[in-house]
Amino acid sequence: MIYPKIISRIKDSSSIAILSHVAPDGDNIGSSLGLYNALERTGKNVRYILDDEVPRLYRFLKNADKVERPGTWEAFDSVVVLDCGEPKLLGKCSQYLENNFIINIDHHISNTAYGNLNMVDANAAAVGEMVYQIIKIMGIPMDQDISECLYTSIVTDTGQFQYANTTSVTHQIAGDLINNGVSAPRMFEQIYQNNSKEKVLLMKLALETLEFYHEDKVACIAMDREKLDAAGAKPEDSDGLVNLARDIESVEAAVFLKELEPGKVKVGFRSKRFVDVCRVAKQFGGGGHIRAAGCTVAGSVDEVKAMVIEAVIKEFQQGVDTI
């Protein structure tokens, strides 16, 4: 059992750095700030160093403004790395792994066990679940601030309790966080009811390009530079637009194309239960999961669209119902 060793090491450390991956998401920010807030309560000299910005959506979390950018190397009694499968995902923060004691806490099965202590639980829906257990065992009071951080981690990494990683433990923890002061409607307002005007304009333009193939089982949205620029949208504003195509009754596989620059198109794939879109993405040098994958392909939007739609339709022959 690795938890007691980790907790003992944390207890014995005065100075602790918390690190996580670049391009941070809700689990990254939520689990890291949850641990930061908990350790701060115990009087530790704790710092959260991240080689990226805290996304706008998560800045409401307690002490999100304390997140530091990496400077030069420093010594810490312990470095806790959360939600990070391998050191290079830390960006410049990977320097802090040198000559420091590393506690690696993650839920990615691909984790390379680069720590001095490694706690990798692929059954955890979110690293927030693992941090929850650490805080509980350490006996630190689970106050509203900590609870909001961990709830953010869990609600985002489970897609609102929707993905297959959602277990009874996930729900049990979410329930306890509510008992400790989390307001579910407030969290949803902050995280999900917070679209920019530009994103909504982009949504309209995306729907104008919606096309169907293969007896409406495949749906495609294609955004060229002209449309992306017209909306004045930020890169992250196109996140999730592929779901507009996926969430149609007849659709099994959805394709989202986004022109990065002339001759270079980013492609996102989603499927519901039959088509292995990771196999499709791999044909174009990409990767991902069976139900969500992506790749970047050279060519015009129309050329890339024709190629990937053909590949998706071929994949229907291989499909096996998985849920």
Add this chain to the structure above:
Amino acid sequence: MIYPKIISRIKDSSSIAILSHVAPDGDNIGSSLGLYNALERTGKNVRYILDDEVPRLYRFLKNADKVERPGTWEAFDSVVVLDCGEPKLLGKCSQYLENNFIINIDHHISNTAYGNLNMVDANAAAVGEMVYQIIKIMGIPMDQDISECLYTSIVTDTGQFQYANTTSVTHQIAGDLINNGVSAPRMFEQIYQNNSKEKVLLMKLALETLEFYHEDKVACIAMDREKLDAAGAKPEDSDGLVNLARDIESVEAAVFLKELEPGKVKVGFRSKRFVDVCRVAKQFGGGGHIRAAGCTVAGSVDEVKAMVIEAVIKEFQQGVDTI
């Protein structure tokens, strides 16, 4: 404690009718079919009679095809009425309340206690939570079919664990239902990733009408007959479109107008934390809740829009932060 009396009555009844309100939703169908499936397992002569169709989204639930429409009056040992605040909401099924023993199980605080036994728990997020307890106490095995029905009830009535009615008990029950065979992704696919093509077209047309007022704090979508007819959409396809306007960062109050017929406009209101939209709806003869309300107003779409937007903006003066 009313549960033992209810359970004893159910156990002593051979013939049982389950009734619920017209215009059925996920809680109605899910809690009723959950109880139906459980009682059927015990060998009771149980029937689920509904003065409406089972909505397409919920027809995947076990025995959804056994739901009957009302015929002439019949005698039952017990009639169990679920999720129904008052008898008139039963439509023609209200006839079965005459000369039958009524068990009234509901979570609406406005329930008129019309039963011989009344179990009204306004703290229950969904009637499915109450049915869960009944099935548990009766010792009926919580199999996958029953669990899917109760999960449907809970996930829909909490807006995916989002509304303020979501408690730790809600999450605890949802977790147990997962342990009993519910696949969260399959449920979400059935209920939420199942839009009609027409609904998506309607979404595009709706976004084309999006307008902002009051420093972008008010957003309005207005659908006239021409647009509604152009999409070929069913009346229920416009459900939820108001959320497109609500879910924008700057927006506190969203207004959705839908022309029912020339000179008659249905208006839906949503707000996030300050504006009491029920007060606004009441000014136009409607009603609802503080964060979700509606009314039907005489006039052209443009006339009604001008009136209701003015009323919403006035309400900003009265607002008190509630979450």
